[in-house]
């Protein structure tokens with residue numbers, strides 16, 4: 421072989437080696453099972469404080485970590501409506517808008533509907549109201565987060581499989597007025613409505629609406645995010661996969677009140693739920709993605725070098741929030757991401773078009 425031919429062959433082999441190495445480094449198997457955890461209001465300092473109090477948290481040991489920009493469409497301080505819409509659809513919108521674009525006219529498609537149309541089962545789990553802004557962005561399209569009755573209607577009409585929250589604001593007398601009862605409508609749409617631990621343990625059915633904000637759910641230890649994530653895995657597990665969105669909403673409430681104790685207890689509750697998902701991941705490591713992040717930071721929490729605690733506000737801030745990811749495709753969540761990228765990357769790893 422002449423020298424020029426040898427050089428040519430070498431260059432061809434080198435070229436394909438580079439392509440192969442690149443493809444290997446950035447390839448991943450599709451996530452069949454996706455857990456998307458959102459700690460409402462959970463900034464870096466809140467996580468730091470929880471770690472200093474409880475020791476290591478499960479999600480802090482995840483393989484990939486990054487930070488997420490949370491600003492709304494106009495670049496301002498986000499509320500849960502705009503930030504959760506970005507996390508659900510990959511599109512920025514204005515504050516107070518749920519699942520619609522900044523004109524308040526165009527409906528946006530959330531990853532949950534894309535998952536459902538691909539045959540995956542969908543679960544929405546929160547420890548606050550199911551029709552509050554963060555969970556709502558995954559199943560509802562409304563120009564205002566305060567259209568509670570219509571948001572609750574969207575929930576019932578979503579066809580999603582496993583719905584858990586502590587109540588439905590939209591079904592209260594104040595918002596329902598003389599209109600049809602949402603619970604009855606849910607039953608008509610194939611939901612088995614569960615309102616006690618007894619009903620939960622004897623549950624049979626294809627679609628569950630679990631409302632735990634009643635006195636029948638008497639044992640506080642049973643009404644945890646971790647319990648409902650575990651129940652969700654049992655309920656949603658199937659050959660086509662599932663997407664489970666889990667919100668810990670009380671971190672935000674605590675931070676609005678500048679209440680450190682309840683804020684870190686909320687993060688602990690979130691972490692216990694993440695731990696359940698992590699056990700599932702260990703049984704299905706090639707097919708599972710777990711993402712933990714926040715919609716925005718609340719309270720402007722600041723820790724000085726000796727962990728003296730200072731709050732900057734009783735409202736939200738524009739501070740970036742942390743993100744932690746583990747499992748297939750998790751490397752896509754490292755570094756600095758916009759909140760719209762979080763949604764797009766989850767859709768990409770789960771094989772959902774956007």
Ligand SMILES: [Zn+2]
Pocket residue numbers: 461500672673676718736
């Ligand atoms: Zn808030």
